[in-house]
Amino acid sequence: MCPGMSTATLSAKKAYLLERWKEILVDPELDQYDDNYCIETDADGHVIMSPRPPNSHNRKAYVIARMLEERLGGCASTETRILTEAGVKAADAIWLSINRRDELQEDVFVQAPEICIEVLSPSNTRAEVEQKRALYLAAGAREVWVCDRSSEMSFFDSTGQLERSKLCPNFPTRLDFKSPPSAR
16 A cells, blocks of 8 residues: 555545455455456456456557656556556556655555556457546546557546656657567
């Protein structure tokens, strides 16, 4: 949990969802699915399981996270859980400032990292991505990025879509995932 944040400072709904997430983490029945499925919850704390995305999807998330660390310092990660008003959601990649690095040790981010990234898969709907974007911003993200299937990047903050990221203005708007990262 966020340093200095207790369940008492969360809304009743978020406190319930956080407690429910803690139960899910120790459920031996769900443990058998962890390697093959992405586990999230809905707004009522019910488990939502979806197959892990293909390697190409995971590669994009990893490269984006690595590029963020190279450009901004701080810490980046992939497949990170974030507590939202609609349940615990998994961002494909995140970046947070160095002063928040200890939060990476927690099972779920109670306050969203500064940047949350969604990498689109064929199964993603526009409504699903828009909902996650709104949820991450409401949970405290400063920006939400979307990498579409053609590797075009879109950047958003609480005011809407941005031409470029304000937090990392030198991040490319189109990525070449076929080249090795060191060639960029």
